């Protein structure tokens with residue numbers, strides 16, 4: 373496989389993830405603890421009766437969690453038909469009440485078919501990083517802004533180059549090698565996100581919700597595993613260590629993954 377995937381290879385990657393993992397969280401990411409943290413953090417910005425759009429929802433794992441947290445109406449979109457088929461299967465297993473509040477459809481974040489100003493909140497979780505360059509990421513941000521009501525909120529949980537660099541600098545101090553950027557990802561540039569935004573968006577807040585978790589699981593955990601030589605897999609998110617680290621207050625700026633809260637002007 374090449375070092376950097378083009379858009380077709382990225383599409384093929386996500387189709388493969390849907391086929392391999394079905395409804396499991398792993399279709400979206402191996403680190404389910406960060407996925408739970410994302411839902412917990414984003415839910416703080418959702419209110420009962422909101423109309424919410426979750427773009428790049430994969431198999432709907434997080435979309436349904438949002439619907440369980442608040443009395444909202446939520447629509448999940450993904451451009452991979454196999455992901456949406458899994459999301460529909462997930463819906464079939466839900467209670468009649470939840471089924472009435474969640475829907476899924478195919479859609480591409482760079483050209484949404486949703487009407488203007490239809491949503492109170494739009495969510496993207498690890499989706500913009502699948503677009504190959506800033507121009508496409510900006511186009512996607514514009515589309516998300518377009519479908520938001522004025523005064524609505526865009527909640528963007530994505531990996532950034534700056535967060536990734538700071539984490540790797542921390543690792544290097546302790547003799548750990550750099551964590552590479554996956555070949556299907558283009559991490560966001562925080563400077564561009566804050567200074568080159570579409571006119572209709574204003575950056576209200578950056579939340580480093582996963583900073584402590586990243587230090588504990590990407591620096592401390594591999595060091596402990598190496599020192600003890602006990603065969604522990606530092607990448608296993610299902611250890612009690614990870615569950616406990618996910619409860620830590622977020623100190624510092626070492627999380628690759630951050631939440632950007634934008635207001636629609």
Ligand SMILES: C[S@@+](CC[C@H](N)C(=O)[O-])C[C@H]1O[C@@H](n2cnc3c(N)ncnc32)[C@H](O)[C@@H]1O
Nearest residue numbers: 386400428429430434450451480481497498502
């Ligand atoms: C890392 S998964 C994130 C899934 C989900 N948001 C979550 O919280 O777990 C990225 C998803 O974005 C989707 N995606 C990538 N590019 C997209 C695009 N241009 N339009 C819509 N979805 C896209 C992929 O198919 C994949 O399901």
